[in-house]
Amino acid sequence: MELENALQQLEALQKRMYAYAYAESAIYLDNLTVAPKDTSEGRGVAVGILSGEEHKFFTAPEVGQMLDCLDEHKDELSPMVRRQAEDLRRQYERTKKVPADEFMQYAMLTNQASDVWHRAKEASDFEMFRPVLEKLVAFSRKFAGYYDSEKDPYDVLLDQYEPGLTKEYLDKFFGKVREKLVPVIHAVGQAEQIDNSFLQKEYPVETQRRFSDYLMEVMGLDRGHCTIGDTKYNDHDLASSMYSVIHESGHALYELGVADELQYTNLTHMAMSIHESQSRFFENLIGRSLPFVQAIFPKTQEFFPEQLKGVTAEQFYRAVNRAEPSLIRTEADELTYCLHIMVRYEIEKQLIGGTLQVKDVPAEWNRLYKEYLGVDVPDDKRGCLQDSHWSGGSFGYFPSYALGSAYGAQMLRNMEKEIDVWGPVAKGDLSKVTAWLREKVHRHGSYLKPAEIVKNACGEFDPEVFTDYLTEKYSKLYDL
Numbered sequence: 001m002e003l004e005n006a007l008q009q010l011e012a013l014q015k016r017m018y019a020y021a022y023a024e025s026a027i028y029l030d031n032l033t034v035a036p037k038d039t040s041e042g043r044g045v046a047v048g049i050l051s052g053e054e055h056k057f058f059t060a061p062e063v064g065q066m067l068d069c070l071d072e073h074k075d076e077l078s079p080m081v082r083r084q085a086e087d088l089r090r091q092y093e094r095t096k097k098v099p100a101d102e103f104m105q106y107a108m109l110t111n112q113a114s115d116v117w118h119r120a121k122e123a124s125d126f127e128m129f130r131p132v133l134e135k136l137v138a139f140s141r142k143f144a145g146y147y148d149s150e151k152d153p154y155d156v157l158l159d160q161y162e163p164g165l166t167k168e169y170l171d172k173f174f175g176k177v178r179e180k181l182v183p184v185i186h187a188v189g190q191a192e193q194i195d196n197s198f199l200q201k202e203y204p205v206e207t208q209r210r211f212s213d214y215l216m217e218v219m220g221l222d223r224g225h226c227t228i229g230d231t232k233y234n235d236h237d238l239a240s241s242m243y244s245v246i247h248e249s250g251h252a253l254y255e256l257g258v259a260d261e262l263q264y265t266n267l268t269h270m271a272m273s274i275h276e277s278q279s280r281f282f283e284n285l286i287g288r289s290l291p292f293v294q295a296i297f298p299k300t301q302e303f304f305p306e307q308l309k310g311v312t313a314e315q316f317y318r319a320v321n322r323a324e325p326s327l328i329r330t331e332a333d334e335l336t337y338c339l340h341i342m343v344r345y346e347i348e349k350q351l352i353g354g355t356l357q358v359k360d361v362p363a364e365w366n367r368l369y370k371e372y373l374g375v376d377v378p379d380d381k382r383g384c385l386q387d388s389h390w391s392g393g394s395f396g397y398f399p400s401y402a403l404g405s406a407y408g409a410q411m412l413r414n415m416e417k418e419i420d421v422w423g424p425v426a427k428g429d430l431s432k433v434t435a436w437l438r439e440k441v442h443r444h445g446s447y448l449k450p451a452e453i454v455k456n457a458c459g460e461f462d463p464e465v466f467t468d469y470l471t472e473k474y475s476k477l478y479d480l
Contacts (some may be wrong), residue, residue: 010084013063015264019251020054023172024167026198029113044108051107052100053100057199059096067092082448090163097146102268106139110393119393124381126362128366133390134358137351140395142285144352154352157396161272162403162450167349170399173463174345177338177402178465184474188323189374191478196319199374201307208326210247211303218296219249221281226252238304239320242282242332250282251275253434257442271450272397274441276404277411284334284405291407291426312453321477327382335474336373338405343368344387344398393453406466410458411437413465 003122014166027043029052035043057063070077070085077085082227104205122127144153154365158165197381228248235239254275262268286292290313297313308316323333348363356364365384366377388396415421415436424432440457454461474480 001065001069002059003069003073006066006073008061009066009082010070010081010088012082013058013066014056017054017266020050023050031111038115040066040112044111047111047282048104048108048337052104053248055098055100055103056097058092063092064096068127080267080447083410084265084267087446091266094147098143102139105228106143108389109135109139113389113391114210115394117385117388121381121385124379124385126380126385129385129391130358131359131360136390136393137358137395140393140428141352141354144404151425152353154349154396156187158399159350159396161400162394163271164451165273165403168290170345173403173406174338174342176463176465177406178342180464181335181470183340184471184480185325185339186479188335188474188478189325191480193324194318194477195312195315196322197313198307198311199238200236202328203238203307204306205235207303208235208238208241211300212241214299215296216249218430219246220255220430220434221249222256225256235270235434236373238307241300243287243320244330246287247279247283250279251281253437254278254442257434257438257441258445261446262445262447267445267447269446271446271453272400273403273407274450277407278352278404278437280405281408281411281437282430285408286425286430288317288321288334289413290314290317291422292428293320295426300315312331315357318477321473324349325375327369327375327377328386330386335347335379335470338402339372341398341402341416343404347384348395348398380479406463407454407458407461407468409466411440412469413456414459 022046027047031040031043062427066087067089070081071089074082074085110131113129113136116132119127120126140157140182141153144151144156148158152167158167158170201458209228216223216226216228228245232241232244254270258268293316294313297316299313300316301308304319321337325336325339326332331343332340343365346368347356350364351358351361362380362384369375369377369383412421417435419432419436421433424430437457441453444456448456473480
């Protein structure tokens with residue numbers, strides 16, 4: 001194959017992959033939003049056919065020939081094209097090891113599992129979800145064996161979300177988090193609790209929606225390219241939707257910040273820990289900072305004058321940073337959040353490692369929540385059925401949230417050395433913060449590998465920067 005022909009095929013392949021991913025995303029969004037109940041069968045047929053066709057064209061012999069040609073001429077390629085070929089080779093070698101019929105079956109299973117999970121959660125009945133979860137775990141273990149039979153299967157799955165990530169690395173990371181933060185959590189538990197009662201008054205959903213629009217404006221989002229989707233409103237908890245919007249806006253800023261030259265290539269995909277570092281950076285490090293709260297508080301009072309009458313920005317800041325062990329991961333405070341991730345990490349390790357049966361997940365979940373957070377789990381809905389990730393087969397994703405939180409803290413420390421962060425933020429201007437992140441993180445997509453992006457934005461990663469940040473913040477908040 002001639003190099004020029006291989007380059008043409010490379011461009012065509014990536015655009016075709018983009019088209020399939022777009023179609024699958026549209027089906028997924030339909031499922032999450034407007035699709036009527038009991039319509040998963042039709043989506044399953046569509047997803048199965050799409051995934052089968054995707055597997056067929058991506059594992060075709062001519063794709064291998066094209067990649068071989070590019071490898072033979074790699075010294076003649078631009079760095080961008082060389083990285084595209086390298087990343088596609090990694091995907092190609094993995095995908096071709098999976099039989100086409102099993103690839104289709106798995107796609108259809110995850111579609112079915114999403115529907116079953118929703119119904120099981122609504123009924124708070126793990127037994128309803130158990131049979132399909134058993135199939136998902138079996139598929140995940142089998143696929144891990146296809147990808148690399150010589151490696152630990154959970155390590156193989158972790159590697160899908162962040163290349164090079166292992167249990168050994170995470171055990172050390174979580175060990176440090178546990179060592180440094182558990183004493184702080186215990187001390188906070190014995191201190192006088194922060195008053196957040198004004199956040200639990202009645203906050204009309206329609207007003208919260210308009211407030212969400214305001215928050216997205218402050219975040220600097222281009223509303224022509226994004227909308228509000230993954231947000232739930234609680235009419236007696238203003239902070240819930242507020243920080244969900246800021247979190248998802250962080251994801252959106254990352255996606256929108258990818259360099260134009262990477263569009264329609266495989267390099268627009270990012271490691272999940274880097275993605276989560278951006279959402280949690282804006283949600284917690286910026287969104288829950290005193291300068292940011294002071295900047296937006298006057299406008300917040302305009303939206304909710306009765307509910308926040310007599311409340312100061314300082315009180316609001318303290319309230320949205322209140323820390324206490326809780327049941328729900330997505331509602332967890334910044335201090336205890338990583339313990340929620342540790343529960344999921346320990347269960348995933350055992351499920352994929354074969355040392356925990358699916359039928360025993362609720363009991364193990366409840367045990368770990370009692371051990372790590374000191375809370376009793378009252379039912380499956382608020383326990384092991386609260387997250388959708390496993391219904392999508394996303395074993396190995398959860399650690400990304402904890403790593404992302406830690407990466408974000410170190411990004412902030414480095415950012416503070418290079419630019420004035422808090423002066424503009426105190427005026428409601430996040431443009432300098434976003435510009436720094438765009439240059440260090442966003443624009444690169446996966447052109448840089450995860451470790452390279454971490455090095456670029458964090459320097460030499462040290463989890464103690466994260467634990468020191470939380471220790472200092474909560475020691476001040478609770479006068480420890």
